[in-house]
Amino acid sequence: MELSIRKFEIFGLYEERNVSIDFDSNTKIIVAENGYGKTTVLNAFYSVLAGDLDRLRKMPFSKIAVTFNEGEPIELTKESLSFDLSKARNSGVYHHLRSNLSEQTVYTLIQLSLTLNWSDLRKLPIYIQSLKKLDASPNNLRHWLKMLVVDLGDNMPDMDGVKDVFSRIKSEFSLNLLYLPTYRRVEEDLQTLGMNDDIEIKDDHQINFGMSDVRRRIKTITSEILSSSVEWFSIVNGEMIAQLVEGFKVDEEMYISVSNLDAIKIVLDRIGENIPARNKEQIIELVNTGKILEGHDDLVYFLANLVKVYEQQKDNDSAIQEFTNVCNEYLVDKKIQYNESNVTISVVRVKNNKPVDWENLSSGEKQIVSLFARLYLDRSEDLAIFFDEPELSLSIEWQRKLLPHILNSKKCKFLFCTTHSPFIFDNELDSSASDLAVYVEEL
Numbered sequence: 146m147e148l149s150i151r152k153f154e155i156f157g158l159y160e161e162r163n164v165s166i167d168f169d170s171n172t173k174i175i176v177a178e179n180g181y182g183k184t185t186v187l188n189a190f191y192s193v194l195a196g197d198l199d200r201l202r203k204m205p206f207s208k209i210a211v212t213f214n215e216g217e218p219i220e221l222t223k224e225s226l227s228f229d230l231s232k233a234r235n236s237g238v239y240h241h242l243r244s245n246l247s248e249q250t251v252y253t254l255i256q257l258s259l260t261l262n263w264s265d266l267r268k269l270p271i272y273i274q275s276l277k278k279l280d281a282s283p284n285n286l287r288h289w290l291k292m293l294v295v296d297l298g299d300n301m302p303d304m305d306g307v308k309d310v311f312s313r314i315k316s317e318f319s320l321n322l323l324y325l326p327t328y329r330r331v332e333e334d335l336q337t338l339g340m341n342d343d344i345e346i347k348d349d350h351q352i353n354f355g356m357s358d359v360r361r362r363i364k365t366i367t368s369e370i371l372s373s374s375v376e377w378f379s380i381v382n383g384e385m386i387a388q389l390v391e392g393f394k395v396d397e398e399m400y401i402s403v404s405n406l407d408a409i410k411i412v413l414d415r416i417g418e419n420i421p422a423r424n425k426e427q428i429i430e431l432v433n434t435g436k437i438l439e440g441h442d443d444l445v446y447f448l449a450n451l452v453k454v455y456e457q458q459k460d461n462d463s464a465i466q467e468f469t470n471v472c473n474e475y476l477v478d479k480k481i482q483y484n485e486s487n488v489t490i491s492v493v494r495v496k497n498n499k500p501v502d503w504e505n506l507s508s509g510e511k512q513i514v515s516l517f518a519r520l521y522l523d524r525s526e527d528l529a530i531f532f533d534e535p536e537l538s539l540s541i542e543w544q545r546k547l548l549p550h551i552l553n554s555k556k557c558k559f560l561f562c563t564t565h566s567p568f569i570f571d572n573e574l575d576s577s578a579s580d581l582a583v584y585v586e587e588l
Contacts, residue, residue: 149213149318149559153190157207157223158182163586170577171559172552174570177581183563184327184533186581190561191531193221195322196311198256199249202226213317221310225303226256233296238289245278251293258290259304260311320529320558325516327533356503359515362522366465367488370458374415377454381447388446395442399449406432412451414486465490468521471550475513475543479506509538513547520554529559536566544568 148171155164164186166173177183185204192200193209201209201221210218230252233239242251254275257266266272267283276286294301388394403409409432413425428444431437437445455462462485469481469490476492479501483490492501506514520528530551536544549572551557562569563581570578 150211151214152210152212152218154208154210154212154218155186155189155206156209157205157588158185158189159205160207161588163588164581164584165586166584172574172577173561174548174574174578175561175563175581175584176565176567176570176578177563178565181581183565183581187531187533187561187563191322191324194314194318194529195324196260196315198226198260198307199253202252202256211314211318216317219310219313219317221307225307228255228297228301230255230297232298233293236293236296238292238296242279242289242293246275250275254286254290255293255297256304258287259294259301260308263287318529320527321525323519323525323528323530325530325532325535327537356506356511356515359503359518362518363490366461366522367490370461370488371415373458374454377457381450381454384450385447393442393446395445395449399445400438402452403432403437403445403448404435405452408452408455409448411485412448412455415455415488416451464521467554468517471517471521471554472514474546474550476510477507479510481514507538509540509543512538513543517550517554520551520556526556528557530557530561532560532562534564534566535562536564536569541568545571548572548574 148168150168150171152168153164153166158164159182162182164182166175166186175183175186188200189204189206189209191197192204193211201223204223206223208220208222210220212218230239230248239251242254246254250271253271257269257272261269266287272283272286276283279286281289406429410429413420413428428437428448431441431444432448437448465483469483473480478495479492480495481490481492492503492506493499494501503511503514532548532551535547539547544566545568548560548562548569552560552574564570
């Protein structure tokens with residue numbers, strides 16, 4: 146992918162320093178000791194690209210700038226994001242909203258109402274949750290927010306200018322953003338990623354390190370395989386009826402496809418109990434001996450079409466295989482198995498093949514499995530990944546392998562990572578690592 150971001154800058158960070166990071170590739174690893182501000186830099190970078198107003202408002206900076214390709218810097222000032230909500234505290238609408246919502250939530254709702262169109266605003270989790278707490282209709286809350294903006298009057302910043310900044314950024318950087326926070330609470334569903342419990346952001350911008358998220362992705366992709374198989378079986382049955390009337394026409398490609406014994410076994414198993422076991426064995430024997438090519442054109446036609454059904458789901462099957470292969474490089478005394486015949490994914494002990502519950506994986510294993518489930522089992526392509534301290538909970542060997550595996554997934558087109566571990570870049574990404582101090586100017 147062509148380099149899109151040339152420079153990211155933060156001015157007045159903590160009122161102590163300026164940060165100016167140059168990019169010569171789409172992979173950047175920032176190295177610094179704990180407490181030096183690397184997580185704040187990553188959060189600011191992610192937030193300005195994501196248009197996350199609430200996070201940006203909480204961050205200690207005076208101005209942020211992003212430069213794309215050879216263009217001029219696109220700048221956002223902290224002042225442009227802020228307004229004084231206290232000016233509306235005499236408003237009846239304000240008191241009504243505050244009876245069920247936190248002040249921070251009200252603040253964020255006002256910001257979002259000014260920067261998002263109505264169709265996007267009403268879909269946000271924070272908007273939906275607020276409706277439930279207020280027991281209000283979407284249009285009522287929209288009307289109340291408009292009234293608050295009127296009450297605030299001249300105190301409101303130029304949100305049209307802010308909207309324009311984010312629009313320009315989005316037009317320059319169209320990748321799907323994925324934020325991977327420091328891994329601390331594996332067992333919990335991380336719905337807010339460092340924000341107040343009242344606040345949420347879009348699900349497609351975050352990762353959930355809990356195993357419930359992994360199970361959901363597995364169910365989605367396996368259900369898609371099974372439902373697609375049923376749909377294609379119906380199509381094949383229709384074609385079979387036509388061929389029974391007109392006579393079977395078998396071509397060379399069909400003969401070749403039924404010679405693939407592994408594929409034949411899988412498609413027969415996916416039919417399930419609708420075909421007797423003895424008939425399956427007879428078919429497998431015919432394929433195995435090559436006798437199926439001698440006077441069995443009707444069966445060749447039918448099996449070739451079943452293989453075609455299987456091929457329709459090859460992308461999903463391959464994605465699952467890649468997921469299991471990469472995860473198995475990390476699991477200890479365990480492995481993930483994909484049964485193509487019955488379309489199931491499970492964890493088992495290596496020594497005895499006994500099943501292991503996903504929840505019984507170690508914290509490091511859960512981190513690995515949830516990350517690669519997101520990369521391989523989700524259809525999202527062209528990801529820009531922001532990874533904060535991936536080394537936590539991972540062994541030294543795993544640290545060395547992790548980022549190369551992420552890039553090798555072919556899903557990640559841009560990677561920005563912060564770390565204090567030298568083992569994270571003790572690999573082919575060594576040239577992409579830089580000390581944060583190199584980019585810092587103390588004020």
